[in-house]
Amino acid sequence: MITEINVTPLVDIMLVLLIIFMVTASYIVRDSIDVKLPEAATGEKQKVSILAVTIDADGKLRLNGKAADENAIRRFIREESKRSKKKMEAVIAADKRVSHGQVVRVIDLVRAEGIYKFAINVLKPDK
Template sequence: MQLGSGNDQLMSEINVTPFVDVMLVLLIIFMVTAPMMVQGVDVELPTASSEALPTDEDNLIVSVDNDLKVYINDLEVSVAFLSEKLGAVMENLDKKQVYLKADKKVPYGVVVNVMSQIKKAGVDSLGMITLPEDQETTREKN
């Protein structure tokens, strides 16, 4: 006695229903999370909660004060000549690393302009100096 039709072929169809279900769930997840990734978070600069980096006396610090004056360490420099002066100062240094310290009230466009001048000077690494959050709250109370 033979059971079945006698045709011993394997079923060659793949059931795609579970695959489609998983893809739809992933699509819904991405649709829900995509708008959250575009929105920004309100941040009051220049405070930071990161730990302080070890200080090195040879670091170059470019500062922008409240009067929009730019300094390389303690030397006042015009923004127009910043890249030239900074390039001349960095010729003798092994690491081309600069830290930018800008006053909280300096307009964002001025800071971006100074950053572009620093990059024109051939700086490999540009860091931002901020005040830690705990020092900022202590300073505001006084």
């Protein structure tokens, strides 16, 4: 009489562990590795100019880290678009206590000046 070991449950468990490992490994690598990129003589310069607009809890605007008002942001966008041929994109970071209307007003402001690509900066929640 020849008896065989049933390996089906073992294979099932190993596949589940492999899937869990593959999913979590990508998050671990992405969040923890600090990479210093090499330089290349044939690399291209960035063709996009990033405009960073911050709205603090009091509703005050900051442009690239410096205090600004809506008119200063308009002037900066116009001057930068004349000076540089780079496409401009905006990153808008607003305090979570700021009203939705203030964020929409800043989005309208940058869109009125010709910046149609923008991102809303958020924090990744801890799990």
